[in-house]
Amino acid sequence: MTELAAGQPLSRVIGDETTADGDIGLADEELLALHRSLVLLRTYDERSIVYHRQGRIGTYAVYWGHEAIQAGAVHALDPEDWMFPSYRESAVGLLRGIPPATVLSWWRGHPAGWWNPADYGVASICVPIATQVPHAAGFAWGSMLRGEDRVALVFFGDGATSEGAFHEGANLAAVKRAPLVLLCNNNQWAISTPLADQTAAAALVDKAAGYGIPGARVDGTDVLAVHDAVRRAAARARAGDGPAFIEAVTYRAAPHATADDPSVYVDPVQVEEARRNECVGRFEGYLRRRGLLDDEYAQSVRDEALRAMREGITAAEAEPPADLALLFEHALVDPPSSYADDLAELRRIGDG
């Protein structure tokens, strides 16, 4: 990467032409599981762009190139830990067992896209920027008060660090020493606004000091570096030492969303470099060098992910149209009588 803000050096584990591969102590099976997760997320993202072009899902927020942050984080957590995704991590729940059809339904605007966060330890997809940070802080703090051995992790982007909600949530977690991992995907763009117009800080990780919490700055395209940083932060949080801030540095090599044309603002040279260094390929190189992956195996993992996506979109499209009663159901435990009246009126008039 070039033109990064000065600050701490980026932590890396996966080597390149000049540096040797590191080792974070994961067993071979764990490394391969991590790879399957990366490929599943990548396949979800690439297929979603196709499905959008085919008119099968609505506007979709692309996360191509950010799979390492998501998979690295999820694999570093314990099963009872919770995560709070933004829309940029819409499919992260796949790694916790949420069916692809569910997330695809969410992007199809169908209520079958609902899930129970408690079933997976995955909060609902948060659309307004940074507003999920206080949720994660409150959840972590509330779990700690109940004596539960549970950590929360919240995903957000570089633009989110400008929001009051990020500050208020980070500060709350720090003051209460809540077991929270604040994981920032610094892909250096908030739609079309570059990081330099977002902050005057030399590096986002420097903000950690202002909250009195430790920070780490890692290469966000290095899944092992992310895994290692999250694992350390989670262990620290679990031990009662409070939250930590991790800045995972990437570059947004894809559009913000399917409705966005980044060619008018991004630097094509940087995009090209980011695409060359993309995280799935980097990790596959690491696995090859360790003798854990060959072409045939890599293809079988991709085929498995493609099959899951095909089944997912088929299932999502097979959902019957949502009943209009769902307009009113679930808004309140104890609904007002007006809901029944409104529903009866809609049924009487029909959709003609």
Add this chain to the structure above:
Amino acid sequence: MAERFLVEAVNDALHVEMERDADVMVIGEDVGRAGGVFRATAGLRERFGPDRCVDMPLAEAGLLGGAVGLCMAGWRPVCEMQYDAFSYPCLDQLITHVGRYRWRTKGALSFPLVVRMPYGGGVRAPELHDDSPETYYVHTPGVKVAIPSTPGDAKGLLAAAIRDPDPVVILEPKLIYRTARGEVPEGEHVVPLGRARVAREGTDVTLVAYGAMVPVAERAADALEGEASCEILDLRTLKPLDEDALLASVRKTGRVVVVQEAPRTLGFAAEVAAVLAERAILDLHGPVLRVTGFDVPYPYWQLEDWYMPSPARVVDAVRRLLSF
């Protein structure tokens, strides 16, 4: 029964409900060590400890956002906003999450939180300690809104809100925190949400009011004694609105004056008038009149008596309506 001031009844409700349910916690600015700037939370930290009556960082959106997470972890947070106009940052979380999250999870998660705050003017305070923001809260889908006017209802509505499985916002009329005094049942006392109260029976005109405007309506009714028989309907819950009680009163009197401290346009009085236009047009002998604050910034306090609806303005509206 004990005689209590309204703010003491709030404090009583918090003690009783926190005793009753160990998942109830109070969070807010200065609610713990200081016991709240109005003393509404006095004694809770001593009785229940600093983890259940929590002094929070000074950040209203973070406070309510944190409460969303606390609900997910199994708590029932009662969030104090220190003043009406300081609550506006929390509208971000209220609108984007509190009122939507349950629906978003197909009813799997509940958010049994309460937001309570002192509201309203007439207290000779600096700017932005005087607002009546109920419309913003009422207009947010997925939350209920209640406003007590008596000590008994202040206790009972707050208890109902704490026990309610849905988010509830309670606005407490600070003007009468320590002037409204009345009987408050000891121990558990619940006033169901969604039910209005006939504060005074009458036959000629219905004065619809809530919160600190109920005593204003009562003084107007006193002034009109011998001239007009006023029924006073204290709404108590703005959402869900007790339309049956409203319609029953209008069937009897045929005339309605709605008194509201908030600015006029799109205030709650407009909703009352709309309901009557839709459902009671043939019962009405004249227009539904509003006596409200004005569509201006809440003034400095040397002018605030002109802003606040007065008994004289209510009397004037009743006379205009009777001569319609």
